[in-house]
Amino acid sequence: MFEIVERQEMAQGTVVSNWVKAPKIAKKAKPGQFVILRANEKGERIPLTMADTDPAKGLINIIYQVVGKSTALFKTLKVGDGYLDVIGPLGQPTHLDKVGKVVCVGGGTGVAVVHPITRGLKQVGNQVFAVIGARNKDLLILEDQMRAASHELMVCTDDGSYGHHGFVTDMLKKVLTEHQDIALAVCIGPVPMMKFCCKMTKEFGVKTLVSLNPIMVDGTGMCGCCRVTVGGKRKFACVDGPEFDGHETDFEELTARLKGYLDLEKVSYDEFKAAHGSGKCSCCS
Amino acid sequence: MTEEVKPPKREKIPRQKMPEQEPKVRARNFQEVPFGLSPELAQKEAERCIQCKDPRCKQGCPVEIDVPRFIKEIKEGDFEAAIRTLWEMNALPAICGRVCPQEIQCEGLCVIGKKEEPVAIGNLERFAADYQRLHGRDILPPKADPTGKKVAVVGAGPAGLTVAGDLILKGHEVTVFEALHAPGGVLLYGIPEFRLPKEIVAHECHYLERLGVKILVNQVVGRTDTVDELFEQGFDAVFLAVGAGLPVFLNVPGENLIGIYSANEYLTRANLMKAYAFPEYDTPLVKGKNVATFGAGNVSMDSARTALRMGADHSYIIYRRSEAEMPARAAEIHHAHEEGVEFMLLSAPTRFLGDEEGRVKAVECLRMELGEPDASGRRRPVPLEGSEFIVDIDLAVISIGAGANPLLTKTTPGLALNKWGYIIADPKTGKTMKPKVWAGGDIVTGSATVILAMGAGRLSANSIHDFLTMGW
Numbered sequence: 001m002f003e004i005v006e007r008q009e010m011a012q013g014t015v016v017s018n019w020v021k022a023p024k025i026a027k028k029a030k031p032g033q034f035v036i037l038r039a040n041e042k043g044e045r046i047p048l049t050m051a052d053t054d055p056a057k058g059l060i061n062i063i064y065q066v067v068g069k070s071t072a073l074f075k076t077l078k079v080g081d082g083y084l085d086v087i088g089p090l091g092q093p094t095h096l097d098k099v100g101k102v103v104c105v106g107g108g109t110g111v112a113v114v115h116p117i118t119r120g121l122k123q124v125g126n127q128v129f130a131v132i133g134a135r136n137k138d139l140l141i142l143e144d145q146m147r148a149a150s151h152e153l154m155v156c157t158d159d160g161s162y163g164h165h166g167f168v169t170d171m172l173k174k175v176l177t178e179h180q181d182i183a184l185a186v187c188i189g190p191v192p193m194m195k196f197c198c199k200m201t202k203e204f205g206v207k208t209l210v211s212l213n214p215i216m217v218d219g220t221g222m223c224g225c226c227r228v229t230v231g232g233k234r235k236f237a238c239v240d241g242p243e244f245d246g247h248e249t250d251f252e253e254l255t256a257r258l259k260g261y262l263d264l265e266k267v268s269y270d271e272f273k274a275a276h277g278s279g280k281c282s283c284c285s
Numbered sequence: 286m287t288e289e290v291k292p293p294k295r296e297k298i299p300r301q302k303m304p305e306q307e308p309k310v311r312a313r314n315f316q317e318v319p320f321g322l323s324p325e326l327a328q329k330e331a332e333r334c335i336q337c338k339d340p341r342c343k344q345g346c347p348v349e350i351d352v353p354r355f356i357k358e359i360k361e362g363d364f365e366a367a368i369r370t371l372w373e374m375n376a377l378p379a380i381c382g383r384v385c386p387q388e389i390q391c392e393g394l395c396v397i398g399k400k401e402e403p404v405a406i407g408n409l410e411r412f413a414a415d416y417q418r419l420h421g422r423d424i425l426p427p428k429a430d431p432t433g434k435k436v437a438v439v440g441a442g443p444a445g446l447t448v449a450g451d452l453i454l455k456g457h458e459v460t461v462f463e464a465l466h467a468p469g470g471v472l473l474y475g476i477p478e479f480r481l482p483k484e485i486v487a488h489e490c491h492y493l494e495r496l497g498v499k500i501l502v503n504q505v506v507g508r509t510d511t512v513d514e515l516f517e518q519g520f521d522a523v524f525l526a527v528g529a530g531l532p533v534f535l536n537v538p539g540e541n542l543i544g545i546y547s548a549n550e551y552l553t554r555a556n557l558m559k560a561y562a563f564p565e566y567d568t569p570l571v572k573g574k575n576v577a578t579f580g581a582g583n584v585s586m587d588s589a590r591t592a593l594r595m596g597a598d599h600s601y602i603i604y605r606r607s608e609a610e611m612p613a614r615a616a617e618i619h620h621a622h623e624e625g626v627e628f629m630l631l632s633a634p635t636r637f638l639g640d641e642e643g644r645v646k647a648v649e650c651l652r653m654e655l656g657e658p659d660a661s662g663r664r665r666p667v668p669l670e671g672s673e674f675i676v677d678i679d680l681a682v683i684s685i686g687a688g689a690n691p692l693l694t695k696t697t698p699g700l701a702l703n704k705w706g707y708i709i710a711d712p713k714t715g716k717t718m719k720p721k722v723w724a725g726g727d728i729v730t731g732s733a734t735v736i737l738a739m740g741a742g743r744l745s746a747n748s749i750h751d752f753l754t755m756g757w
Contacts, residue, residue, distance in 0.1 A: 024509055038466060044558070044567040045466075070567055085466040087503045217558070217568075218474075220464050220505055221690050222530035223550035227541060234534065234541070239692060253541055256643030260543040264569035271564050 001082035002037075005059060011139040015065050015109055016075050017051070023058030025088045031116040032094030032211065032243055035060065036219040038085040039077065044070045047216045049242065050089070051112040060086075063112035063141070069268040072276070090219045091242050094209070096120040099183040103129040103175045103206075104150065105168050105197055107189025111142050113211050114188040119149035121186070127151055129179070131171040133189075137162035169196050176204040184209070187246060191255050198246035208246035212237045214257060229253050300402040301330040312593045312624035315478045315561050324364070327412040331360035333397060334404045341394035342406060347740025348381075348447070350374045352391055352406055359409055365424065368417040371410060372426045376450025376493060377443065377739065379418060379485045380472060382411025385736045386614050418488055425496060429456035434753040437462060437520040439506045439693065442470020443735040444526035444726030446490065447742030448749070449498045455750050459497070460520070462504040465557065470528055471727075472735065474557040475549075477587050479594065483556070507693040512722065522721050522749045525697075525708060526742065529727035531688035535579060539637030540683070542645040544571050548584045548684035555591050570595065573680025577601045577648055579634060580684035581611035582732075586618060588682040589626045600626050601676065605633035605653050605666040631655070633666065635673065637681065647677050687732045694728075707731055715745030723749055 006019035025035060034049040052061035066075050077083070094117050102121050106114035111132045122128045130150035134140040135158045147153045154171040155163030164171055168189070176182055185208040187197035194210045201208040214226040214237050221239035228235050231248035235241060303326075305311070305319040322330065334356040342352040351370055358367040371378040387393070387407035395403035434457045438445045441463035449459045467473055469486040494500060506512065506527075515523055532547030534540055546554075551570070554560040558568035576592035578585050581604040592600040602621070604611060607630050611618060622628075631653045638647040652672035655664035689706035699719035701709040708717055708724040715723040725741030727733060 028509065042559075042566045069564075073567075085503050087464070087466070087505060087509075089508055090505065217550055217553055218465065218530075220530070221692055222532070223553050224532035224534065224547040225550045229541060253643070257541065257543060259642070260571070260644075261569045264563065264571075268564045268567060268569065 001084060002086040003082040004077055004079055007077075007079050010063070010141045011065075011134070013066075014139065015063060015141055017061065017063045017112075018074075018077070019054070019059045019061050020083065020086060021058055022060050022086045022088075025086065026053045026055045026058050026060050029053045029060060029089040030093035031096065031120045033089040033091045034219075034242060035062065035086050035088030035090065036216070037062070037074070037083045037087075039070070039073045040084050043073065043084065045085075045087075045217060045219065046070050046074070047090070047213070047219055047238070049091075049113040049211060050116070052116055063109060065109040068265045069272045072269065072272055076276070087219060090238060092240070094120065094186075094243055096124050098125045101127045101129070101179055101182045102184040102186065103131065103172065103182055105131045105172055105185065105187040105189070106146070107133050107168050107193040108135075108139070109141070110189030110193070110211075111146060114186060115142055115145055115149055117186055117188075118146060121184075122149060122151065129175045129182075130154070131156065131168045131175065133157065133168035133171075133193075135159065167196070168193060169200055172197055172200055176201065176206060182206050185246075186210075191251055191258065194246060194249075195251040198249070198251075202247050209243050210246035210249060211242045212244060212249065212254060213242070214254060215260065297401070298329060298333050300333065300405055301326045301408075303405070303408050308620075308623035308625070311479065312590070313596075315594055317482050318479055318620065321415050322408055322412045324362075324412075324416070327359055327409055328362060330405050330409060331356045334360070335397065337396055341396065342391040342404075345390040345392075345394040346374075347390070347736050348374045348743050350391075350410070355413060356404065356406070356409055359413060364413060364416045365421060367413040368421065369424075369426060371413055374743075375739070376447060377489045378410050379414035380443070380481060380489055381736055381739070382407050382409075382414055383481050383485075384472075384476060384734075386734060388615065390736065418485070426454060428454055428496065431458070432456040432753060434458065434521045435460070435519055436749060436753070437515045437523045438526065439512070439523065440464070440470060440526040440528060440726070440728075441468035441490070441500060441502075442526060442528050442726060442738065443472060444738035444742040444745075445470065445524065446493060447739040448524045448526065448725070448746045449493055450496070451743060451746035452749060453493065453496045453498050455746075457750070457753060458499075460499040460501060462506050462510070462515075463500060463502045464505040464527075466502050467557070468500050468502065474553040475584065475587070477552065477556055477591050478561075479590070480587065505692070507696040512693075512697045512719075516721065521753060522723065524715070524742075524745055524749060525693065525717070525722060525724040525728060526726040526738070527690065527693050527728050529687040529707075529732045530690040532683070533686045533688055534683055535634055535685065537634055537636050539639055539645070542637050542639040543643050544573065544645040544679055545637060545681045545683065548578075548580070548588050548682050549687065551588055551682045552584070552591065555595070561591075561595060571680050572596050573678065575599045575601075575676075575678045576680040576682065577603050577676060577678045578682040578684050579603050580686070581606075581613055581618075582684065582686070583613045583617050585682075585684040586613045586621045586626070588684050590621055590624055592680065592682070593624055593626065597680075601629050601678075602626055603629045603632050603634065603648075603650060603676070605631065606663060607631055607655060610663045629676070631666065633668065638675075645678060645681055647675050648681060649673055649675050687727070689728060689731070697722075700724075705731065713744060714748035715741060716748060721752070
């Protein structure tokens, strides 16, 4: 078992942060890499990009949004509980090179993924602008951490309840306009957000990295479930990615493939919600 | 003058049939197809063996099981002796008895088979292993004294488990590193429950653990540890058996539509993740009504038969050559036919068509005819121009082979690879170009059978043992 040693709910309980004991992975993991987790014997294999690591203590940090049965099941795990399986580190690490000025954009739970990359880009000597956003103030995560990880942080909310009233693309545009010498953009969040960010950075001719989250099974390049089209070529997000050139990524295909199991996911989640709290679920027994 | 006494003529016993589920019934459930032999049937079948002095069956076995001996022991009703004989050469008899292509190995060489049906060696092997599992005493084969040497086996599939089983008996410490969350490799994620119950795979792995083999799951060697780091951790030798886990696609338009799976994904979801028991198990799998499996190997038959069990009305095998060229075992093709799999032969896909949500709704194929033999010796399919036709499908499984997964080989300096990315290893010893590293199974040969991987494991185990006791 991989024990949870620290647990925190964020964004009004819709997002959960776990520090998990996984010493081997913590020692090896680099920004941009992910792990696959399974809660129990009947569970799905869920890929999550690591938000942070503490090699000295042998811990990894995962931050996930509750979106269905599996993440709802994860949320029932308390400190002292654990995951049956944690596999990793998987995927290619981010190339953290000194390129000058960079902008890092995170939306929703994507902030958790962009955070270690932002920090890494600052550590190697880049001037880092950061933009984070959420639907409203309560759903915003890791603001303080992102402020520390960057030189300048801009915050947006869709409803204007905090920071700039509008989408992260507004602030991205502002940064790109004010700093014509931005050499790299890293945009991580929901697929539509990444798509629109890439459209904008393309107009400015700024190379852009995105981190893709297609459905996966094994995570080692064996099944091909996570195939994405990048630059007209088939790539496996689990071994070739998860980061790709956003200007080359086929977001429409990714969007469609992410919806492949919506009906079945609903069956599973509804059953879980019906059982959970009624004493019928494994987590309450 | 004494009259020469002729030996009594052997009573002709027909090959004993193994009872199995009715095709119509089994095509809708995931329980194992055959029920196995009863002790009475097994003993009767064992009587058919004439105990050749120079048994050819043994020569046909990649791990050289003493076939006549274990059959004699079954005949005599000493089932424990039979399992001990099998264990001498094979750590996984319950699995081999089920999935080996006996017709081209032991049974293919059986002398009885010249005039009548050969002795059912595979069924008898399966019987001995099942009898031991279900009714046997808690016994283990004898182990050599500890040597103090440590061996790392990378991959808990047929090749890796064979090496582990051989070397633990020779007194070495063995640790198996498995990337998935459970051991078994293709036995677990690939071969379906109805051909090889997962309980049996778990039991055989547990047998190795009882012998002292350490099996560590969730260890992606190449990521979690590299091969060089395994040496730093004190291992004296490393055996690489990571399989040919790279899906091959058709490379036709529309292949990324929803509902199109590689066979690896389709079977992994169904077998390893138990998607057939969704939503009790959390991993979903699209339940197609009209399913097309492309390819005609054993994995294709497994996929097409799985689709039936998942509730398909039509499960097609679409193959560009004819039945004669199909690479699957005759028994597997026969089972598929019996269960209602429909074969569309001499047909090759040209593109997939999708609906507005991006789900596959049809495949366009071309009719083919067979031309001159190609490099594989099989007659090459040639497309008939203008023969396009459409098949309505809502699920497709691409099952046209597998390639070399580069995850381990890319992170292991010093290995030599061939042009397809497979590890170059000495076919007699399994030695790679990297000192103290051996390799075997599909990552050396490309996709082959369970027993060939086990045979390669046996050769490497012998070579590793020689190295650990005498030097490289």
